[in-house]
Amino acid sequence: MNVKLNRRRFIKGVIASGIAAGTIGHGNAAAGGARPAEAVDRLLSLNINGRTRRVDVLPQETLAHTLRYKLGLTGTKLGCNRGECGACTVLIDDVPHYACSMLTHNARGKTVLTVEGLQQADGTLHPVQQAFVDELAPQCGFCTPGQIMATVGLLRVNPKPTREQARHSLSGNLCRCGAYDHYLNAVMRASGQAT
Amino acid sequence: MSAYDVMPDIELYQPATVEDATELAARLKGKAWLLAGGQDTYGWLKDRAKTTEAMIDLKGIDALKGIREIPGGVEIGALTTLTEITRHPLIGERYSLLREAAAVVASPQIRNMGTLGGNLCQDTRCWYYRRGLSCYRAGGNICYADSPAGMNREHALFGASRCVAVSPSDTATALSALEATMIVTSRRGSREVPVDDFFVGPDVDIVNMTALADDEVLASVRLPDHWANADFHFEKVADRNVWDFALVSIAAALRMRDGRIESARFVCGGVACVPYRLPAVEQAVVGKPRSESTGEQAARLASRGAEPLNHNQFKAPLMENLVRRALRGKA
Ligand SMILES: Cc1cc2nc3c(=O)[nH]c(=O)nc-3n(C[C@H](O)[C@H](O)[C@H](O)COP(=O)(O)OP(=O)(O)OC[C@H]3O[C@@H](n4cnc5c(N)ncnc54)[C@H](O)[C@@H]3O)c2cc1C
Ligand code: SF4
Ligand code: FES
Ligand code: FES
Numbered sequence: 001m002n003v004k005l006n007r008r009r010f011i012k013g014v015i016a017s018g019i020a021a022g023t024i025g026h027g028n029a030a031a032g033g034a035r036p037a038e039a040v041d042r043l044l045s046l047n048i049n050g051r052t053r054r055v056d057v058l059p060q061e062t063l064a065h066t067l068r069y070k071l072g073l074t075g076t077k078l079g080c081n082r083g084e085c086g087a088c089t090v091l092i093d094d095v096p097h098y099a100c101s102m103l104t105h106n107a108r109g110k111t112v113l114t115v116e117g118l119q120q121a122d123g124t125l126h127p128v129q130q131a132f133v134d135e136l137a138p139q140c141g142f143c144t145p146g147q148i149m150a151t152v153g154l155l156r157v158n159p160k161p162t163r164e165q166a167r168h169s170l171s172g173n174l175c176r177c178g179a180y181d182h183y184l185n186a187v188m189r190a191s192g193q194a195t
Numbered sequence: 196m197s198a199y200d201v202m203p204d205i206e207l208y209q210p211a212t213v214e215d216a217t218e219l220a221a222r223l224k225g226k227a228w229l230l231a232g233g234q235d236t237y238g239w240l241k242d243r244a245k246t247t248e249a250m251i252d253l254k255g256i257d258a259l260k261g262i263r264e265i266p267g268g269v270e271i272g273a274l275t276t277l278t279e280i281t282r283h284p285l286i287g288e289r290y291s292l293l294r295e296a297a298a299v300v301a302s303p304q305i306r307n308m309g310t311l312g313g314n315l316c317q318d319t320r321c322w323y324y325r326r327g328l329s330c331y332r333a334g335g336n337i338c339y340a341d342s343p344a345g346m347n348r349e350h351a352l353f354g355a356s357r358c359v360a361v362s363p364s365d366t367a368t369a370l371s372a373l374e375a376t377m378i379v380t381s382r383r384g385s386r387e388v389p390v391d392d393f394f395v396g397p398d399v400d401i402v403n404m405t406a407l408a409d410d411e412v413l414a415s416v417r418l419p420d421h422w423a424n425a426d427f428h429f430e431k432v433a434d435r436n437v438w439d440f441a442l443v444s445i446a447a448a449l450r451m452r453d454g455r456i457e458s459a460r461f462v463c464g465g466v467a468c469v470p471y472r473l474p475a476v477e478q479a480v481v482g483k484p485r486s487e488s489t490g491e492q493a494a495r496l497a498s499r500g501a502e503p504l505n506h507n508q509f510k511a512p513l514m515e516n517l518v519r520r521a522l523r524g525k526a
Contacts, residue, residue: 038208039206039207039208039249040207040208040209058201058204059204059205059206059207059250060201060202060203060204060205060207060240060250061201061202062201062202062237065200065201078200081200081241082237082238082241083234083237083238083301083302083304083305084438086302086304089304095278095307096303096304096307097304097307097308098304098305098308100237101233101234101237101304101305101308102233102308103207103233103252105207105209105252106233106252106254150303150304168303169303171302171303171436171437172301172302172303172304172305172437172438
């Protein structure tokens with residue numbers, strides 16, 4: 001790059017003046033003006049892991065943020081916070097989503113399932129969790145909650161996936177330790193197709 | 196690049212009808228950001244590379260969702276998720292080209308959330324711009340990618356005009372080959388925009404990638420019967436099979452009659468700011484069989500007129516090979 005920019009100064013400049021911002025017809029924050037009414041209510045009732053949770057949510061708050069910092073559900077990890085790793089995977093109405101890349105306000109009226117919601121009340125692990133343990137699937141474990149949630153989501157629509165289908169369904173979950181094959185072994189075991 | 200945990204304060208509107216959404220879009224013109232699945236949006240806002248006062252969330256508008264048969268073709272609501280498109284029988288049976296393109300977008304989770312409309316209207320991935328640098332596209336007066344030290348392996352071969360960024364959307368490439376029509380709506384009324392006019396290059400508008408005005412919402416996309424069940428070929432070349440954008444992709448639709456190509460549309464992704472039609476190839480293949488030798492002849496025309504930058508010369512032979520493979524047919 002031929003122009004050297006002090007990053008912090010640049011960002012500050014952008015925020016203050018909106019130079020680099022809002023040129024695409026999306027408006028810019030510095031423009032000011034009264035905010036019209038009818039915006040969303042901040043107090044939400046969410047269905048999380050089978051329980052109703054009342055929580056005060058900012059309009060722009062991501063689900064990962066609400067789960068981790070407002071509800072203490074830290075099993076949902078933040079790796080990249082931008083849709084590129086899968087560590088934050090949760091199920092929304094049984095379908096895997098990146099919690100870092102959805103607004104909590106989009107979870108209204110839906111069921112949210114996180115890794116904390118898998119085990120039974122007496123502590124018995126969910127069959128997918130148990131299979132991941134039995135196969136010694138995780139290495140460092142950071143990506144594991146996301147891999148487990150992606151697997152639970154897969155098995156709900158396809159209880160007996162082929163290894164190739166499983167690979168495809170888990171392809172949105174990176175593993176920095178490269179434990180991919182172990183995870184796939186665990187998926188096959190969890191679906192009763194032990195290798 | 197600095198990563199923020201949270202987005203700055205933004206007001207959120209969740210209209211339930213198209214009328215409410217277009218009303219809000221008109222009222223908040225220039226101050227609001229239309230939100231579909233958010234998979235392109237949140238990165239911009241978290242990075243503070245762009246900001247907005249308000250978001251108008253379209254996800255709650257059922258009228259903008261779903262895939263249905265209409266006279267003359269099939270209509271897809273703009274808020275339909277990419278996953279639904281990959282699974283819907285009407286798409287799979289008649290327009291498998293679009294299914295194949297939607298299936299290789301990003302990752303499974305992003306396809307579960309991301310919508311067709313958002314995929315088509317997403318902004319370019321040029322990292323100088325994404326980083327918030329004040330380049331031409333951001334209203335400044337320099338292109339960082341097209342500078343002597345610029346990193347431009349991913350950038351354009353064609354149609355550059357100050358900005359050399361490329362279209363990032365895989366579904367745009369397929370919809371261009373399928374000759375789709377975009378239905379655009381606002382409080383002022385609705386209009387139909389042919390796909391070839393929907394995407395615009397920097398020579399037309401350097402800060403917008405589509406012909407949408409500030410207060411307009413993409414409501415749906417129509418696929419014409421004309422291309423239903425044609426012979427198709429879609430292929431995307433990227434660094435990784437998941438997440439990565441196309442370096443070059445190809446979408447081809449071929450109408451066959453008595454073993455010969457009656458008409459064809461060939462479109463490349465990743466080589467221009469818009470889905471890039473290959474008219475010379477389209478003309479050259481008419482009346483020929485779908486074969487190795489047709490591919491051989493047409494491939495030579497594929498990259499004609501290319502103006503490579505320092506690091507993207509490889510895209511020209513890649514285009515040629517993709518055309519060759521599209522014409523070779525199923526093995
Ligand atoms: C890590 C990562 C990898 C990716 N890889 C790929 C890839 O390989 N191929 C690919 O094609 N894409 C890729 N994408 C982009 C992603 O597919 C798109 O961002 C997604 O499909 C956008 O859909 P959305 O509904 O989430 O859009 P949003 O973020 O909600 O919207 C995107 C833009 O379109 C506008 N918009 C949305 N809907 C409408 C509408 N109905 N009318 C008017 N304007 C509208 C919004 O205002 C916004 O500017 C990737 C994204 C990420 C984060
Ligand atoms: S290619 Fe376009 S978006 Fe990228 S730096 Fe140049 S002007 Fe900006
Ligand atoms: S933290 Fe959500 S995808 Fe990485
Ligand atoms: S086990 Fe370490 S990142 Fe996957």
